[in-house]
Amino acid sequence: MILINGKKAAAELRAELKEEVAELKSKHNKVPGLTVILIGDLTPSQIYVRNKEKSANEVGLKSEVIKYPDSVEEKTVLEKIQELNSDETVSGILVQLPLPKHIDKQKVIEAIDPSKDVDGFHPMNVGNLSSGYESSIPCTPLGCYLLIKKIEPNLSGKKAVVVGRSNLNGKPMTQLLLKENCTVTITHSKTKDLKAECLEADIIVAAVGIPELVRGDWVKKDAIVIDVGINKTDNGIVGDVHFDEVSKNAKALTPVPGGVGPMTIACLLKNTIDCFKRSQI
Numbered sequence: 001m002i003l004i005n006g007k008k009a010a011a012e013l014r015a016e017l018k019e020e021v022a023e024l025k026s027k028h029n030k031v032p033g034l035t036v037i038l039i040g041d042l043t044p045s046q047i048y049v050r051n052k053e054k055s056a057n058e059v060g061l062k063s064e065v066i067k068y069p070d071s072v073e074e075k076t077v078l079e080k081i082q083e084l085n086s087d088e089t090v091s092g093i094l095v096q097l098p099l100p101k102h103i104d105k106q107k108v109i110e111a112i113d114p115s116k117d118v119d120g121f122h123p124m125n126v127g128n129l130s131s132g133y134e135s136s137i138p139c140t141p142l143g144c145y146l147l148i149k150k151i152e153p154n155l156s157g158k159k160a161v162v163v164g165r166s167n168l169n170g171k172p173m174t175q176l177l178l179k180e181n182c183t184v185t186i187t188h189s190k191t192k193d194l195k196a197e198c199l200e201a202d203i204i205v206a207a208v209g210i211p212e213l214v215r216g217d218w219v220k221k222d223a224i225v226i227d228v229g230i231n232k233t234d235n236g237i238v239g240d241v242h243f244d245e246v247s248k249n250a251k252a253l254t255p256v257p258g259g260v261g262p263m264t265i266a267c268l269l270k271n272t273i274d275c276f277k278r279s280q281i
Contacts, residue, residue, distance in 0.1 A: 216245025
């Protein structure tokens with residue numbers, strides 16, 4: 001079995017992006033800029049943002065983090081987003097989720113200029129992706145897609161099962177696989193015979209938030225299995241896939257942690273650079 005090393009793949013992608021930023025700087029005499037808005041003091045969010053800032057600096061992006069307390073008014077955040085929308089030095093805007101309850105997440109997402117929406121959550125980018133047009137692609141499914149392509153460059157005709165139907169991963173993942181001419185089944189926690197669906201799959205992407213849901217006897221020989229889940233349990237952090245069991249059958253499998261996670265941040269940098277390039281046309 002191939003253990004899909006997300007840390008290594010992310011390091012390779014960052015190295016490519018660093019070269020690209022250097023080329024863009026010599027061509028345009030400026031570099032892409034990523035601005036992250038962080039509200040509140042949730043530890044996971046702070047860690048994510050720190051890692052994003054570190055990675056952005058590593059590849060040569062201009063990076064800025066704007067911090068607000070939990071009590072910040074929605075109006076203040078929306079006004080800041082409008083200011084960033086019109087700032088030519090900002091190529092990408094990301095508002096770290098989750099948000100405090102008094103701030104409307106959808107309102108915040110829709111306030112971001114779609115051409116600077118590096119998360120790919122704006123309805124215009126969602127629509128463009130599902131229609132097959134150019135768009136910003138949500139970072140986690142993009143990371144999953146790039147990992148799958150490293151194992152199997154030609155996905156045409158493959159049967160893929162996506163476990164989970166979220167806007168963050170399941171739905172955009174489906175669009176990316178459809179674009180590659182896969183036959184895609186979206187399943188979820190209410191699917192009647194999930195095991196039978198998974199047994200048909202050449203590719204399984206599990207992103208449903210149920211610890212070790214996908215078992216060894218759910219996976220056929222030579223399937224590629226991507227585990228997006230991060231679940232805290234008494235035995236530590238585990239994915240949505242039972243790693244020990246599935247590793248006996250799968251052709252390739254991502255570990256948790258160290259699989260999809262590092263690629264998510266690398267893809268955020270890629271999206272920022274792509275937004276910059278489109279703005280220079």
